[in-house]
Amino acid sequence: MKALSLEIRDITVGYDRADVLSGVSLTANAGEITCLLGANGSGKSTLARAILGLTPPRSGTIRLDGRDIAGLAVHKIVGLGIGAIPEGRRVFPKLTVTENLRTGAYLVRDAALVATRMTEVFRVFPRLEERAGQLAGTLSGGEQAMLSIGRGLMGSPGLLIIDEPSLGLSPKFVKENFQVIRRINEAGVSVLLVEQNVHQTLEVAHRGYVLSGGRVVAEGTAEELKRHPELVAAYFGNHGG
Amino acid sequence: MDLALIAQHLVNGAMLGVIYALVAVGFTLFFGVLDVIKFSHGDVVMLGAFTALATSAGLVGSGSALPPAIVLAAMFIAAVGGMAVFGALMAKFLVLPLRKAPTLNVLLITLMAGTVIREAVRLFYPQGSNPKPFPRLLPTGAWEIGEFTLRYDSTILLVTGVVAIVLVHLVITRTRLGLAIRAVAQDPETASAMGIPFHGTVLATFAIGSALAALAGVVNGLYYSEVSFNMGLLLGAIGFSAAVIGGLGNVYGAILGGFIFAALQTIGAVLLPIASAYKDVFAFAAVILLMAWKPGGLLAERSADRV
Ligand SMILES: Nc1ncnc2c1ncn2[C@@H]1O[C@H](COP(=O)(O)OP(=O)(O)O)[C@@H](O)[C@H]1O
Numbered sequence: 001m002k003a004l005s006l007e008i009r010d011i012t013v014g015y016d017r018a019d020v021l022s023g024v025s026l027t028a029n030a031g032e033i034t035c036l037l038g039a040n041g042s043g044k045s046t047l048a049r050a051i052l053g054l055t056p057p058r059s060g061t062i063r064l065d066g067r068d069i070a071g072l073a074v075h076k077i078v079g080l081g082i083g084a085i086p087e088g089r090r091v092f093p094k095l096t097v098t099e100n101l102r103t104g105a106y107l108v109r110d111a112a113l114v115a116t117r118m119t120e121v122f123r124v125f126p127r128l129e130e131r132a133g134q135l136a137g138t139l140s141g142g143e144q145a146m147l148s149i150g151r152g153l154m155g156s157p158g159l160l161i162i163d164e165p166s167l168g169l170s171p172k173f174v175k176e177n178f179q180v181i182r183r184i185n186e187a188g189v190s191v192l193l194v195e196q197n198v199h200q201t202l203e204v205a206h207r208g209y210v211l212s213g214g215r216v217v218a219e220g221t222a223e224e225l226k227r228h229p230e231l232v233a234a235y236f237g238n239h240g241g
Numbered sequence: 242m243d244l245a246l247i248a249q250h251l252v253n254g255a256m257l258g259v260i261y262a263l264v265a266v267g268f269t270l271f272f273g274v275l276d277v278i279k280f281s282h283g284d285v286v287m288l289g290a291f292t293a294l295a296t297s298a299g300l301v302g303s304g305s306a307l308p309p310a311i312v313l314a315a316m317f318i319a320a321v322g323g324m325a326v327f328g329a330l331m332a333k334f335l336v337l338p339l340r341k342a343p344t345l346n347v348l349l350i351t352l353m354a355g356t357v358i359r360e361a362v363r364l365f366y367p368q369g370s371n372p373k374p375f376p377r378l379l380p381t382g383a384w385e386i387g388e389f390t391l392r393y394d395s396t397i398l399l400v401t402g403v404v405a406i407v408l409v410h411l412v413i414t415r416t417r418l419g420l421a422i423r424a425v426a427q428d429p430e431t432a433s434a435m436g437i438p439f440h441g442t443v444l445a446t447f448a449i450g451s452a453l454a455a456l457a458g459v460v461n462g463l464y465y466s467e468v469s470f471n472m473g474l475l476l477g478a479i480g481f482s483a484a485v486i487g488g489l490g491n492v493y494g495a496i497l498g499g500f501i502f503a504a505l506q507t508i509g510a511v512l513l514p515i516a517s518a519y520k521d522v523f524a525f526a527a528v529i530l531l532m533a534w535k536p537g538g539l540l541a542e543r544s545a546d547r548v
């Protein structure tokens with residue numbers, strides 16, 4: 001699938017009563033890595049959920065390659081070419097590695113194509129092939145992260161939404177993950193990368209946004225964000241990301 | 242006790258086990274995908290049996306001398322197909338709209354739905370209050386093996402039930418729909434983020450569970466040659482107990498639970514030969530003890546990794 005663009009205009013999103021995001025706009029250009037930075041609780045995951053339709057926005061528009069998707073059922077939105085790598089990995093613990101990958105290709109009805117994609121995922125993550133028949137719940141955290149990424153790729157998405165892939169992983173794994181994300185993008189997939197790991201994220205991202213308290217407080221190219229006063233104060237000052 | 246009698250008990254116990262397992266699998270599937278207990282499930286068993294009964298009455302009453310095999314096939318198809326549709330409709334209009342409601346409300350509403358189904362059959366089926374004879378359409382002969390006789394009809398019913406259980410296993414473990422059912426049971430949100438349609442999967446699950454209930458109802462009717470509007474009460478209670486014994490949400494637990502309950506009843510009947518009416522009391526008491534020993538069921542699992 002070709003790289004997809006995403007254009008979010010002025011959305012308001014909330015769970016029960018209070019709005020978590022208010023008046024958020026964001027553009028992810030086709031073929032780029034767009035990152036979404038921000039402290040814990042600033043609303044990054046809520047934005048990812050709003051795009052997928054898991055927490056539909058109360059107002060505003062979300063356009064995928066020009067088509068308004070706000071209000072569609074989750075599986076319909078995903079079917080338009082979005083791959084999801086959810087926060088906390090969320091592999092299906094009682095499905096095997098292979099079955100987990102199959103869920104990622106649920107909308108692909110061509111069995112040969114599913115097999116080809118699985119081979120590709122195994123090429124990127126040989127560890128998964130070694131564990132192919134194992135239940136996902138028995139994998140290590142790093143392996144579950146690989147599985148979650150692999151599963152998100154199985155549908156051959158035009159836009160990949162990745163929510164904190166490095167959370168809870170060892171520094172070595174984190175570094176590998178960022179390299180994998182860069183390679184996925186170079187293969188022609190737009191990426192929306194939600195992260196707290198500012199330094200490494202801005203190394204791979206083209207553009208980015210910073211959320212705080214449910215609002216966009218900074219945006220620009222990765223180079224601009226590296227010099228942005230808010231970010232420098234919040235992240236680069238005391239605890240370097 | 243002589244060998245022939247023991248064998249008789251074994252066949253009877255296996256027959257009951259198959260029927261209970263078919264009912265229990267529905268309970269456990271519904272709980273797996275939606276975390277609900279659908280208390281009208283027993284009455285769907287009954288409605289399935291009455292659908293088959295009405296089908297045979299219609300075919301035989303029309304005067305055409307159809308061979309029994311055709312009538313039987315029509316009965317099974319009408320009951321299983323009819324209840325699959327009925328189950329999906331109940332899921333769509335009764336259970337799914339209550340998805341955000343407290344579990345207790347779902348319980349109450351399905352309980353009432355069960356009463357409505359039961360009373361509707363009692364009131365609207367001709368002489369619905371009385372037990373109805375179920376047509377004996379299966380071959381009546383038997384194999385004589387020494388002292389032991391194995392009736393054709395029991396064998397056919399047993400094989401039918403076992404084949405259905407094996408089919409369920411294959412659907413759940415080998416098909417795309419089965420993958421969707423298991424993924425939704427484990428994590429509905431992530432499943433939908435993978436493109437698995439939540440509503441469609443739930444409807445399909447309720448269709449499968451209700452089709453199995455109908456099958457249980459028809460097998461039960463053919464085995465006892467009688468059905469009644471309230472047969473779903475006991476079968477529902479037993480099916481639910483069986484699902485809980487096995488560990489709600491676990492398909493194999495439900496099958497195991499069905500056979501355990503049948504074994505308990507059979508043991509009860511053997512131990513209390515004069516008062517075999519107490520076999521249900523014995524079986525349910527044993528279930529209570531079993532639950533005190535293993536509160537989560539025999540194949541208990543954390544709620545995160547069901548089905
Ligand atoms: N499922 C939920 N129900 C209610 N509130 C939630 C839910 N998920 C997140 N929130 C609230 O929304 C806010 C933003 O959370 P989140 O989007 O997860 O932030 P981030 O991903 O940036 O850490 C937090 O205040 C959080 O408490």
Ligand SMILES: [Mg+2]
Nearest residue numbers: 044045087164
């Ligand atoms: Mg988050």
